[in-house]
Structures are given as structure tokens and as C-alpha cells.
Amino acid sequence: QSVLTQAPSASGTPGQRVTISCSGTSSNIGRNPVNWYQQLPGSAPKLIIYSNNQRPSGVPDRFSGSTSGTSASLAISGLRSEDEADYHCAVWDDSLSGPVFGGGTQLTVL
Amino acid sequence: QVQLQESGPRLVKPSGTLSLTCRVSDGSLSGGDWCNWVRQSPEKGLEWIGEIYHNGMTNYNPSLKDRVTLSVDESNIQYSLQLRSVTAADTAVYYCARRRGYLAAYFNPWGQGLPVNVSS
Numbered sequence: 001q002s003v004l005t006q007a008p009s010a011s012g013t014p015g016q017r018v019t020i021s022c023s024g025t026s027s028n029i030g031r032n033p034v035n036w037y038q039q040l041p042g043s044a045p046k047l048i049i050y051s052n053n054q055r056p057s058g059v060p061d062r063f064s065g066s067t068s069g070t071s072a073s074l075a076i077s078g079l080r081s082e083d084e085a086d087y088h089c090a091v092w093d094d095s096l097s098g099p100v101f102g103g104g105t106q107l108t109v110l
Numbered sequence: 111q112v113q114l115q116e117s118g119p120r121l122v123k124p125s126g127t128l129s130l131t132c133r134v135s136d137g138s139l140s141g142g143d144w145c146n147w148v149r150q151s152p153e154k155g156l157e158w159i160g161e162i163y164h165n166g167m168t169n170y171n172p173s174l175k176d177r178v179t180l181s182v183d184e185s186n187i188q189y190s191l192q193l194r195s196v197t198a199a200d201t202a203v204y205y206c207a208r209r210r211g212y213l214a215a216y217f218n219p220w221g222q223g224l225p226v227n228v229s230s
Contacts, residue, residue, distance in 0.1 A: 002155050035215050044205055044220040045156070056218065088156055090215035098171055099146075099215035101156035 003028065004089055004102035011108040017077040020105045022089030024070050028100055032092040034072040036065055039086040039104070049074060076107075084109045112137035114145075114206050114221040122200075122228050128193040132206030132221060138186050139164055144209040145189040146217060147180065151202040161209060162189060201228045 005023040012018040022034065033052050037045035047056055049065035052072070064075045072091075076083055089102040118130035132145060139145055147159040160170035162180040170178050179192045193200060203225045207217040 032213050032215075035217070037217070044223050045217070046220070047216070047218040050216050050218075051214075090156070090217070092213040092215050094213070096172070098161075098169060099158050099209070099217075101148075101158070101215075103155045 002103040003093060003100035004091065006089060006102035006105045008103065009106045009108065011110055012079045013110050014079055014081065016079045017075060018079055018107065020074045020087050020107070022072040022102045024072070024091060026070060027095040028091045028093040029067060029072055030070040031094055034065065034067055034089055034091045036074045037088045037090060039088065041085070045088060079109055081109050083107060111219065112139070112208065114208065114219060116204060116206050116221045116224040118224060120224065120226055122196055122226060123230055124197055124228055126196055128196050128200060128226060130191045130204055130224060132189040134187050134189070139208060142210055145182065146207050146209045147191050148205045148207060148217070149202040150205065159191065196228045198228050202226060
């Protein structure tokens with residue numbers, strides 16, 4: 001089981017807004033910046049949100065991140081079929097002295 | 111931007127040693143960059159293995175520390191992972207990735223990943 005908790009699945013219809021949550025503790029999300037990764041089928045994870053709410057160049061502004069206490073959220077607005085993927089949260093954990101990941105949320109676009 | 115690619119055997123026998131290499135191209139890992147190894151399996155999801163700085167400094171996941179050794183060659187182009195005494199539980203896709211930042215899980219870019227099966 002992963003250190004960070006994510007729901008195993010989520011779904012939405014095209015154009016809809018969906019939110020994916022990530023729950024942690026005071027030794028990780030409560031202290032350090034959260035990053036989000038998108039993993040398309042058969043591919044490596046790709047950074048889509050860093051430092052809680054920043055987007056790397058090339059990532060659409062439909063993707064946004066936020067944090068509150070020991071939880072983080074990834075929101076995807078204007079859902080598109082190409083957004084169908086697994087989404088993972090990641091953050092540095094002070095107790096581990098290393099990065100930890102969520103179990104991943106599989107997003108289905110209906 | 112810099113690219114990373116994993117290579118090595120895709121099949122390892124139980125109790126043997128898994129040895130992988132991560133080659134850096136189109137640049138190099140510079141100051142502040144760590145070469146990280148992360149693996150992914152259906153059972154455990156993404157799991158951090160450890161990281162190495164260009165000067166050889168290392169950090170390991172405590173759960174794997176006794177079995178893992180990371181190294182880097184003098185050119186800072188090839189980074190290596192050795193995982194000893196493997197079992198079926200070590201079957202996974204192994205990724206190398208560049209990590210940047212202090213106390214940050216900022217991994218960019220990732221290698222394409224190498225599936226490794228531990229089986230006799």
C-alpha cells in the first residue's frame with residue numbers, strides 16, 4: 001500500500017470538470033510541495049503539476065493543482081478523451097527522507 | 111532537453127542480482143540534479159528505490175537499502191542500479207528519472223522504463 005492515498009478510479013464525460021484527490025500526512029503533504037504525474041497507457045509518468053499548482057511548459061491550463069492541510073487535489077476542466085490516463089501524486093516525505101507516491105487514480109472518460 | 115534511457119536484462123533468476131544502466135543523452139545531469147530509480151508494479155504502484163548525485167552521494171529507500179547499490183561513471187553519463195537477492199516481488203517496470211529541488215518529488219524527465227521479470 002502506498003504512503004499517499006488516492007481513489008483507485010474516477011470518471012467523467014467530455015467537457016466535464018473532474019477532481020482527483022491525494023491524502024497524506026504532516027510529514028509529507030503538510031510540509032512539502034506536491035507534484036502530479038500523468039501516465040498514459042504503456043508510457044512513463046509525465047510531470048503535469050509541480051510545486052502544488054505550477055504547470056510545466058506545454059501542459060494545458062485545463063490542469064490545475066491545489067493543497068489544503070495534508071491533502072492535495074488535481075482538477076481537470078473541459079475533460080477530453082486524451083486525458084484518459086493514470087494520475088499519480090508525489091511529495092517528499094520527511095520521515096522517509098525520500099519521495100513517496102500515491103497509488104494512482106485511473107481516469108476514464110465516458 | 112536531456113533524455114534518459116534504461117537498459118539491462120529483462121529476465122533475472124530468483125536470488126540473483128538485477129543490474130540496470132541509465133544512460134543520459136542530449137546533455138548531462140548538472141548541479142542540483144539527482145539520478146533517481148523508481149519502479150512500478152501492479153501490487154505496489156510507484157516505489158522509490160534511491161538516488162545518486164554526480165559526486166557519488168546516495169540516498170536509499172530504507173526498505174531496500176540493504177540490497178541496493180547505485181553508482182555513476184566518471185563521465186556522469188551512465189548511472190547504474192544493482193539490486194541483490196531478488197525475488198518475484200522485485201518484478202516491475204524500472205525507471206530512471208532526473209530529480210531536482212530540495213525536499214521535492216520533482217521528476218522530469220523520466221526514461222521510457224524497462225520491464226524486468228524475476229523468474230526461473
